[in-house]
Amino acid sequence: GQTALNCAVQMHESGTFEKYGVKILGTQIPAVINTEDRQLFSDRLNEINEKIAESYTAQTIPEAVEHAKKVGYPLMIRSAFALGGLGSGICVDEDHLKDMAKKALSVSPQILVEKSMKGWKEVEYEVVRDTHDNCVTVCNMENFDPLGIHTGDSIVMAPSQTLSNEEYHMLRETAIKVVRHLGIVGECNIQYALHPESLEYAIIEVNARLSRSSALASKATGYPLAFVAAKLCLGIPLTEVVNSVTKKTQAAFEPSLDYIVTKIPRWDMSKFEGVSTEIGSAMKSVGEVMGIGRTLEESLQKALRM
Numbered sequence: 001g002q003t004a005l006n007c008a009v010q011m012h013e014s015g016t017f018e019k020y021g022v023k024i025l026g027t028q029i030p031a032v033i034n035t036e037d038r039q040l041f042s043d044r045l046n047e048i049n050e051k052i053a054e055s056y057t058a059q060t061i062p063e064a065v066e067h068a069k070k071v072g073y074p075l076m077i078r079s080a081f082a083l084g085g086l087g088s089g090i091c092v093d094e095d096h097l098k099d100m101a102k103k104a105l106s107v108s109p110q111i112l113v114e115k116s117m118k119g120w121k122e123v124e125y126e127v128v129r130d131t132h133d134n135c136v137t138v139c140n141m142e143n144f145d146p147l148g149i150h151t152g153d154s155i156v157m158a159p160s161q162t163l164s165n166e167e168y169h170m171l172r173e174t175a176i177k178v179v180r181h182l183g184i185v186g187e188c189n190i191q192y193a194l195h196p197e198s199l200e201y202a203i204i205e206v207n208a209r210l211s212r213s214s215a216l217a218s219k220a221t222g223y224p225l226a227f228v229a230a231k232l233c234l235g236i237p238l239t240e241v242v243n244s245v246t247k248k249t250q251a252a253f254e255p256s257l258d259y260i261v262t263k264i265p266r267w268d269m270s271k272f273e274g275v276s277t278e279i280g281s282a283m284k285s286v287g288e289v290m291g292i293g294r295t296l297e298e299s300l301q302k303a304l305r306m
Contacts, residue, residue: 001209005032006081026186026233027208034182035206038080038112045203048181050174053193053202055114064101065094067113074116076148076281077101079108088281090116090148117202118148120193123160125175126217128187128228128251134238135176136254138225139217140168145279147193147204152212152283155303156263158220161296163194170199184208187229189217212288219290220261222246262291262299264306 011017012029034040039057046052056067057080068075068091077100079087087104091097097113104111122143129135142162144155160168175190189211191204210226218225222245231241231251241251265285269277275284291303 001207001211002082005036005209009033009036009081025235026229027184027188031183032208035184035188035208036081038078038110041206044182045178048177050178051200051202053114053117053204055112058101058111058113059105059109061098061101061105064097064111064113068094068097071113071115073097074118076114076116076118077104078112078114078281079104080110080112082108086282087111088150090118090281116148117193118146120147120195121162122147122149122151122154122204123163123171123192123194124151124156124189124213125171125192126187126189126214126225127175127179127184128225128232128238129179129184130232130238131185131235132237133180134252135179136238136252137172137175138223138255139221140172141213141217146196148281149279150281150283151191152288153265153279153285155265155300156213156216157296157299158217158261158263159257161260167194167199171201174201174203178203178206182206182208186232187214187225189213216261216263216288216290220292221255221257223251223255259292259294260296260299262293262296262303263288264291264303 034044042052058064058067074090074092076090087107089100091100124141126138128138139158140160141156141158142160171192187210188206188208190206192201193204194201214225224244227244228241228251238252239250243249243251266287268286289303289306291299293299293302
């Protein structure tokens with residue numbers, strides 16, 4: 001998905017689509033750029049007074065060092081237009097920042113210097129929206145590990161286990177508001193950092209595509225996200241798309257779960273010699289397993305035994 005987005009953005013900028021009269025279905029390219037370019041993303045969210053982590057974009061190492069003075073250490077750096085947290089990490093001092101920035105800028109044209117929220121809860125919502133502005137949240141997931149560990153390397157529970165009703169609905173309403181403002185059509189996911197002791201939150205990112213979390217959400221809820229997204233991109237409203245799994249409900253129904261799904265990542269360290277076995281903000285897992293149970297304990301132990 002990320003490769004296709006990057007490719008489409010480049011073709012849009014070079015005028016290839018215009019030259020051959022190619023029409024883009026679903027989410028339009030400017031909306032994709034708004035989610036991928038960290039500065040534009042921040043600007044769009046500020047338009048609707050939504051909270052994003054304090055961050056600054058940089059194209060060079062000296063620029064990143066300057067921004068670090070405003071943010072303070074420890075801080076987080078992220079790459080724009082990158083997949084799997086490539087080139088991201090937590091920096092504890094200036095030397096570490098220079099080293100990380102050099103690596104990140106070798107794979108991406110732009111990096112983000114961001115205030116570290118290590119230790120906050122990481123929560124994710126899968127959202128679908130059609131061309132008629134109908135919008136539903138299909139699934140919400142919570143990372144077992146706090147912020148600082150990539151979602152792909154984290155144990156993930158669906159639905160979320162430690163959110164209060166107030167927190168759940170606050171983040172759900174925000175997700176719908178953001179997706180509508182960005183003009184996404186089809187499927188996307190939005191990631192949050194949530195303070196463990198208060199209602200303070202920040203939006204980490206929005207992916208205008210299916211991700212590994214989307215695959216988990218589809219299996220966990222019985223809501224075929226990719227199938228529904230394809231229909232929505234053709235301009236069919238949510239109310240006319242029938243859920244191909246249940247064969248009865250429309251895609252406009254939000255699934256409700258009376259069970260818990262746990263995803264545990266799998267690593268294959270034998271393939272990569274000399275690679276650190278510590279998990280962090282860049283993904284290293286090569287696959288994942290899923291356990292379904294009535295309780296957290298049952299679900300977690302089923303997944304661990306796989």
